[in-house]
Amino acid sequence: MEIKNLICINCPMGCALTVEMEGQEVVSVSGNTCKRGDTYARKEVTNPTRIVTSTVRVAGGEADMVSVKTKEDIPKGKIAECIKALKDVQVQAPVYIGDVIVTDIAGTGVDIVATKNIELTLPLLG
């Protein structure tokens, strides 16, 4: 029997949750005040996922960086790999919100998309 301790993030209460695990199976959740804590704990110990946000370089745009995110949440264990895969990525302006920057990041099947509009730099006049 394995015990995992978590803090519930659903509200400011921040219940200290205790999850009893038998291998990959959740045996019990305690310490929660409401149902949401139970649901959160079960997901968090069996398949924790996160949306990952970062930035990549842009060439020829009004800004040097464009913010990006994973289109859906990816397994928590893949975060470092995802960030590493973005390290040398550079895109060409213009870039618009929702544009796919990298497909299937770190083998997760999830795409990286832009979260900001970066227009082309206007050519200098004269």
Add this chain to the structure above:
Amino acid sequence: MINYDIVIVGGGPAGLAAAVCAKQNGIDSILILERDKELGGILNQCIHNGFGLHTFKEELTGPEYADRFIRQVKDLGIEYKLNTMVMEVSQDKIVTAMNREEGMFGIQAKSVILAMGCRERPRGALNIPGYRPAGIYSAGTAQRLVNMEGYMPGREVVILGSGDIGLIMARRMTLEGAKVKVVAELMPYSGGLKRNIVQCLDDYGIPLKLSHTVVDIKGKERVEGITLAQVDENNRPIPGTEEFYTCDTLLLSVGLIPENEISRGMGVEINPVTSGPKVNESLETNMEGVFACGNVLHVHDLVDFVSEEAAAAGRNAAAYVKAAAGSGNPADSDTVSTDAAGEQSTDNSGAVEVIKDTIEAHEIRLIPTAGVRYTVPSTIRPDHMDENLTVRFRVGSVYKNCYVSAYFDDERVIHRKRQVVAPGEMEELKLTKEQILQYPKLKTITFKVEEE
């Protein structure tokens, strides 16, 4: 002199939402003045997700949330000027601004919406001893450098203060390859949202030391390390608890201060607790026709509530402009009659207004006490109230299994159970006009935290 019905100072989340709502309420002559090179304000550097859960029922990043409002502003054809700094607003609502193209210029506004946001409390406000080496940044400055400019402020980081920006930057710097050694918080509780503590610190094994502060900064040219010490209940460092951390960077996330230089300059009365204007139910300051919303009014945790509050300010400014046109200026009266859509329009009869005033026009004071630090608004005029009014406030410390209550004079009218309230999470209670009209002689509404 250029003329606009409504001039909005600041093109961040508050200014954008106020503009959209004022336009939707029938005002066409609106100008937003923004000092940065783009609209969206601080959202542009907040690339993390979690914005918009209340407003759009989805988790957006900061730039995406801003874009939703920027698109509305553009689609509605609302005018804005970028790279434009407002220098001053006079008592008669002449806005003095400047930019590179037009130099210094004046704008006569009928109504002004203050939406300047806030800035970070700097090192100078903290009395940390030591030299003034390079490597000390406010968390928001570091955020801008990393997320917008593409620079890393340092490699080994200590963060003082557990405000949300500091927590977010602990994760961001870690993902970008820095080693974040510790987050120290002076108070015995964190100033940030719970989800940020879990997802930004716990996920990455970054320790949070509560009741700790920085007592020394080592390094003359560049930060070489800092000394943390535990503090007692009076926030005094306890001798013998010092710990030294080598680092090249110290980030400060120690609070936000509403940016009210322009407000003060025009004579707006400031609440010393929030450092923001005192406002009535319409979010109008003591200066008639001058409204405030967003972080310039009081610092929020969630942008969704900024948008909601700003929309109310925009709606009320629109009503003010229409009412002023109806009562005084005959040249504008035709616009009033066409714009008065649906809701109770009091613009056409001055006589009715006067009678109504003598019956209902009084002001109810909102009094924060017993754990409640402030309320926004500070006063309510029942005759100007919408059907529903959200009163927002913060508490002074952490209370568990408590109630937040509102007393109408001496009678407890609202009594809501809360499992926990904390200074880091803004609270609200909703009042209805119907409720208040049941107490025609009501003088005060007192807000309290009650422990059973």
